[in-house]
Amino acid sequence: MSEPTPGARPTLEAVAARAGVSRATASRVVNGGAGVRSPLVEKVRRAVDELGYVPNHAARSLVTRRTGAVAVIIAEPEIRIFSDPFFSQQIRGISKELTAHDTQLVLLLLEGPGDYDRIARYLAGGHVDGALAFSLHTDDPIPAITQRAGIPTVYGGRPSWTSAADQRVVPYVDADNRGGAREAVRYLRDLGRRRIAHIAGPLDQTSATDRLDGYRDVLMDEDPALVAAGAFTEESGARAMAELLDRCPGLDAVFAANDLMAAGALRVLKERGRSVPGDVAVVGFDDMDAVVGATDPALTTVQQDVDGQGRLMARLLLRGLDREREGSAAPASVITPTTLVRRDSA
Amino acid sequence: MSEPTPGARPTLEAVAARAGVSRATASRVVNGGAGVRSPLVEKVRRAVDELGYVPNHAARSLVTRRTGAVAVIIAEPEIRIFSDPFFSQQIRGISKELTAHDTQLVLLLLEGPGDYDRIARYLAGGHVDGALAFSLHTDDPIPAITQRAGIPTVYGGRPSWTSAADQRVVPYVDADNRGGAREAVRYLRDLGRRRIAHIAGPLDQTSATDRLDGYRDVLMDEDPALVAAGAFTEESGARAMAELLDRCPGLDAVFAANDLMAAGALRVLKERGRSVPGDVAVVGFDDMDAVVGATDPALTTVQQDVDGQGRLMARLLLRGLDREREGSAAPASVITPTTLVRRDSA
DNA sequence: GTGAAAGCGCTAACAA
DNA sequence: TTGTTAGCGCTTTCAC
Numbered sequence: 003m004s005e006p007t008p009g010a011r012p013t014l015e016a017v018a019a020r021a022g023v024s025r026a027t028a029s030r031v032v033n034g035g036a037g038v039r040s041p042l043v044e045k046v047r048r049a050v051d052e053l054g055y056v057p058n059h060a061a062r063s064l065v066t067r068r069t070g071a072v073a074v075i076i077a078e079p080e081i082r083i084f085s086d087p088f089f090s091q092q093i094r095g096i097s098k099e100l101t102a103h104d105t106q107l108v109l110l111l112l113e114g115p116g117d118y119d120r121i122a123r124y125l126a127g128g129h130v131d132g133a134l135a136f137s138l139h140t141d142d143p144i145p146a147i148t149q150r151a152g153i154p155t156v157y158g159g160r161p162s163w164t165s166a167a168d169q170r171v172v173p174y175v176d177a178d179n180r181g182g183a184r185e186a187v188r189y190l191r192d193l194g195r196r197r198i199a200h201i202a203g204p205l206d207q208t209s210a211t212d213r214l215d216g217y218r219d220v221l222m223d224e225d226p227a228l229v230a231a232g233a234f235t236e237e238s239g240a241r242a243m244a245e246l247l248d249r250c251p252g253l254d255a256v257f258a259a260n261d262l263m264a265a266g267a268l269r270v271l272k273e274r275g276r277s278v279p280g281d282v283a284v285v286g287f288d289d290m291d292a293v294v295g296a297t298d299p300a301l302t303t304v305q306q307d308v309d310g311q312g313r314l315m316a317r318l319l320l321r322g323l324d325r326e327r328e329g330s331a332a333p334a335s336v337i338t339p340t341t342l343v344r345r346d347s348a
Numbered sequence: 349m350s351e352p353t354p355g356a357r358p359t360l361e362a363v364a365a366r367a368g369v370s371r372a373t374a375s376r377v378v379n380g381g382a383g384v385r386s387p388l389v390e391k392v393r394r395a396v397d398e399l400g401y402v403p404n405h406a407a408r409s410l411v412t413r414r415t416g417a418v419a420v421i422i423a424e425p426e427i428r429i430f431s432d433p434f435f436s437q438q439i440r441g442i443s444k445e446l447t448a449h450d451t452q453l454v455l456l457l458l459e460g461p462g463d464y465d466r467i468a469r470y471l472a473g474g475h476v477d478g479a480l481a482f483s484l485h486t487d488d489p490i491p492a493i494t495q496r497a498g499i500p501t502v503y504g505g506r507p508s509w510t511s512a513a514d515q516r517v518v519p520y521v522d523a524d525n526r527g528g529a530r531e532a533v534r535y536l537r538d539l540g541r542r543r544i545a546h547i548a549g550p551l552d553q554t555s556a557t558d559r560l561d562g563y564r565d566v567l568m569d570e571d572p573a574l575v576a577a578g579a580f581t582e583e584s585g586a587r588a589m590a591e592l593l594d595r596c597p598g599l600d601a602v603f604a605a606n607d608l609m610a611a612g613a614l615r616v617l618k619e620r621g622r623s624v625p626g627d628v629a630v631v632g633f634d635d636m637d638a639v640v641g642a643t644d645p646a647l648t649t650v651q652q653d654v655d656g657q658g659r660l661m662a663r664l665l666l667r668g669l670d671r672e673r674e675g676s677a678a679p680a681s682v683i684t685p686t687t688l689v690r691r692d693s694a
Numbered sequence: 695g696t697g698a699a700a701g702c703g704c705t706a707a708c709a710a
Numbered sequence: 711t712t713g714t715t716a717g718c719g720c721t722t723t724c725a726c
Contacts, residue, residue: 011472011474013718013719013720014719014720014721015719015720023696023697024696024697024698025697025698025719025720025721026696026697026698026699026721026722027695027696027697029720029721029722030695030696030721032720033721037695037696038695038696039695039696042695042696054472056469056472056473056474057473057719057720058410058473058474058718058719058720059415059473059474059475060406060407060409060410060415060474060718060719060720061406061410061702061718061719061720061721062719062720062721063406063702063720064404064406064407064410064702064703064704064718064719064720064721065701065702065719065720065721065722066702066720066721067702069405069406071454074455093455093457094457094459097455097457097459098459101457101459101463101466106454106470106475107454107455107456107457108417108452108453108454108455109420109439109443109453109454109455110453111439111440111443111447111453113440113443113444113447117447120447123402124452126400126402127402127403127405128357128402128404128405128406129405129452237642296583359702359703359704360703360704360705361703361704369712369713370712370713370714371703371704371705371713371714372705372706372712372713372714372715373711373712373713375704375705375706376705376712379705383711383712384711384712385711385712388711388712403703403704404702404703404704406702406703406704407702407703407704407705407718408703408704408705409704409718410702410703410704410705410718410719410720411703411704411705411706411717411718412704412705412706412718413718
């Protein structure tokens, strides 16, 4: 690759001229070179290198009607998830997959209710080919907006209204929260534990309710006193554990709806002199490196592939976009499997 | 706003036809309507509403040579900052400012060394008008890449080579780390503290070295044993505090380079039975809500306006882009002020 | 297999 | 003030 032209960026025209072919042929080569004889392909390739040619995106987009960009929408109440390693990993998964398909990630942060208008306008403006959105709420306007704008969208996490026989069917990617929870609780039961408590997450999130449901699937008529709700934070996990201990001193196992809360539980257990897993076995959920590596004893937990979920969201969307041109159906949802990872806490 | 045209999106042509004006006039109205008589403006506006017209971005971009998008580049080693509330707040500041100027945020995550090529290509492809990048390293290829691509770029955090008489002058936004540190240490000294220790951050980051420099500005020939380096994490702060206590049992104050480490220090101090601020006064840096609210006693710290820094980065870039068309100079760097926030720990 | 030519939807001179 | 017109750089029929 030698020096690029000093002034403006070279156009396809320039490449064609230098290679001694027509603009059409140059274009064919730039786009894969199918149906062009190899000597010409070579010539054009060389011209591209020598000139440092890079296709003008706007021009291409104007004729192809494809932007090569995808929006990632993060709604206001979810903005905090930005600081959540869970979310950041998901974004990275998305980024990887999009990158592999030469697709750009446009970040749309909603700072307030008024922003929905802006987003709607942006989506309608044809700036992106599709969208990815996270953790919808019951009355979330996002689905309506993307639909009206005709923007294919894939969601991260099961939307809260999906369980009901709601008409609005949307494709989403989520971990098998319920199944994973079931496995964790069964494992504790098979360990011989008799009083298995659950520290649930905030019950307005489907990941929390699904995990609670999984717990109940196994322990169908367990004492309600064995369930305490937290907020997916270490602190709330500690508080819930304290409550649980006060209410049911005889408990011999705890399944926490995430690792952070499990860490909080571990801390309180230690403070109260209960040995883990001797007196109380503890299982978490997520298998977040940062947490799992720091607990003592090392946390047994339900692993989910967060990075993979992100990739999957992107892949689903991209596939849907391809199919769209062929007029076939929208992508279906995917539930990703979980795995119980045995360590020392249970 | 009535029904949009069933099939494809309406074009300016359609709007013009419906309003009974020329495409040029319609365009003028859509772009602000300067120099168009109000009755016509009205007509066009109505047509726009009735048709649900939204300008085609690619077409506009093709002729204006402006994309209305800005890249936010996050280099591989910095990917972890994604999970750092500090960074997420900065991104939000950026997002707010860009949004206010109808500019989009394209997220460029570098996952590995090979990605630099990709970024270079992308930047050269004219997809964005400018770029924002974070915490450059000494030999970071990003500045060279953006420069070659002719993409104006503003950096977050002082690049590490800026202190030397390096040729590469780049505009950046950073807090007054050194000044803030000085203020914190002076405050402790004025409180009558005689043995003031410092828990520094990782010394390959300028924010850490600048704060250390600030500490030294005040305590010029202090015992080197009073300085311990951490890694900006709670855990590392705790470890550093333990070290410090072992080395200098007589210390009566600690200035930690960030709040997280101050929290760790507080924890160890409590474990070792030192009262705060009675025996040891503690000051942090950042004033991160999540941390400051949780410590006991409430943490006295140096506040910096993170959100504001993000906004400033975006504003600097945007202003630079405007000036670019007028051929004037690139934006200069900005150091944002810090404020000491007195609470209970010192 | 290759080239000529017709736009994609928009803005910006330039004329009127 | 308004309209006419010439592209922006690219892909894509359609002839050859």
